[in-house]
Amino acid sequence: MLKKFVISGLLMLLVGCSANNSISxxxxxISKDLVEKLDLSEKVIKxxxxxIESLLYLDEGTLDEGILYLSxxxxxxxxxIVSSKDINELESTVxxxxxxxxxxxxxxxxxxxxxxxxxxxxxxxxxxIFIVSNDNGEASKLIGELK
Amino acid sequence: xxxxLISLLLFLCIGCSSNSGKIEYSASCKxxxxxxxxxxxxxxxMVDDSFFDDVFIGGDSRVGSFVLYNQxxxxxxxxxxxxxxxxxxxxxxxxxxxxxxxxxxxxEKNNLYLFIGINEIGMGNFDKWAIKLDEFVKELKTTEKNxxxxxxxxxxxxxxxxxxxxxxxxxxxxxxxxxVAENNFVxxxxxxxxxxxxxxxxxxxxxxxxxxxxxxxxxxxKDFLKSHVAGEKYVKEICN
Numbered sequence: 001m002l003k004k005f006v007i008s009g010l011l012m013l014l015v016g017c018s019a020n021n022s023i024s025x026x027x028x029x030i031s032k033d034l035v036e037k038l039d040l041s042e043k044v045i046k047x048x049x050x051x052i053e054s055l056l057y058l059d060e061g062t063l064d065e066g067i068l069y070l071s072x073x074x075x076x077x078x079x080x081i082v083s084s085k086d087i088n089e090l091e092s093t094v095x096x097x098x099x100x101x102x103x104x105x106x107x108x109x110x111x112x113x114x115x116x117x118x119x120x121x122x123x124x125x126x127x128x129i130f131i132v133s134n135d136n137g138e139a140s141k142l143i144g145e146l147k
Numbered sequence: 148x149x150x151x152l153i154s155l156l157l158f159l160c161i162g163c164s165s166n167s168g169k170i171e172y173s174a175s176c177k178x179x180x181x182x183x184x185x186x187x188x189x190x191x192x193m194v195d196d197s198f199f200d201d202v203f204i205g206g207d208s209r210v211g212s213f214v215l216y217n218q219x220x221x222x223x224x225x226x227x228x229x230x231x232x233x234x235x236x237x238x239x240x241x242x243x244x245x246x247x248x249x250x251x252x253x254x255e256k257n258n259l260y261l262f263i264g265i266n267e268i269g270m271g272n273f274d275k276w277a278i279k280l281d282e283f284v285k286e287l288k289t290t291e292k293n294x295x296x297x298x299x300x301x302x303x304x305x306x307x308x309x310x311x312x313x314x315x316x317x318x319x320x321x322x323x324x325x326x327v328a329e330n331n332f333v334x335x336x337x338x339x340x341x342x343x344x345x346x347x348x349x350x351x352x353x354x355x356x357x358x359x360x361x362x363x364x365x366x367x368x369k370d371f372l373k374s375h376v377a378g379e380k381y382v383k384e385i386c387n
Contacts, residue, residue, distance in 0.1 A: 057233065
């Protein structure tokens with residue numbers, strides 16, 4: 001309960017809202033804090049926007065901002081916040097990436113498929129936030145409270 | 148007379164240096180690579196197993212079959228289950244604690260084989276996959292080792308890809324492997340003549356789940372690798 005309150009408070013402080021739906025996210029700190037609160041710190045490596053473009057097979061320069069914490073073992077845990085001028089296309093790319101991971105994990109790591117099926121993928125202004133963890137339900141509530 | 152003619156012949160063939168008194172033979176030799184990188188490595192006489200003392204084979208779980216059936220145990224075999232190319236410098240091998248990218252870049256072995264691409268077979272197109280492969284191969288080339296890219300045999304099924312589309316997808320990814328090999332002057336291997344039947348799919352006896360080798364399949368694939376070695380035989384030294 002306390003954890004949920006702290007995360008909510010942190011997100012509210014770090015996310016600025018304006019009347020015309022344009023928001024500015026402190027991508028660096030939000031992603032870092034989500035990783036810590038979801039207890040993923042020891043399992044992930046941090047990718048910057050160039051790495052993410054390579055990972056998602058995006059053209060160089062597609063992303064305006066991007067941080068992705070990604071598991072460097074065979075789990076599918078991740079916390080990502082990315083932004084682009086074409087947010088709908090970016091959301092579609094992220095969704096396809098998650099779908100591809102489900103396929104790849106089906107044969108070897110079926111337990112990850114369940115996690116991936118519950119992946120959180122949300123648009124916030126020009127940002128796409130995507131999270132795969134053992135606590136996706138909790139993360140979903142926290143992001144949802146920002147609407 | 149004979150001595151004069153021999154002397155004259157030597158004089159004409161060798162030339163004289165300015166610091167004379169002494170006639171020196173000077174020649175410049177260069178090594179030329181006559182291999183045709185547009186084509187797959189042709190079948191050759193089988194190499195001895197000891198060739199694989201100096202081989203690193205890296206890739207996805209298909210490489211795991213060699214480990215499972217103790218084939219080519221003198222080679223360095225590194226595989227990561229479900230590995231896709233875009234994770235090659237991210238996912239760490241659970242025992243070796245490093246990425247396949249780093250392990251291949253830093254190995255002391257002089258023959259590098261890369262077997263990857265089957266886990267991405269469900270992709271729509273492979274243009275950007277090929278760009279990533281090209282980048283990695285260019286990096287590998289800086290090691291100045293012999294590099295072999297292994298094309299995929301046609302599997303029976305792939306999760307997320309309808310059976311009737313699997314063959315087309317394998318052809319697409321293999322075409323990209325061929326292009327990258329040709330553009331970077333590295334070798335590529337086509338195992339189909341050894342592994343694939345008239346129906347265009349890998350022989351069912353060679354794979355236990357439609358994808359991964361049985362013991363028999365791993366033996367056949369080992370023979371394929373042993374009989375398709377390029378390298379020094381195509382390099383000739385030519386001297387002026």
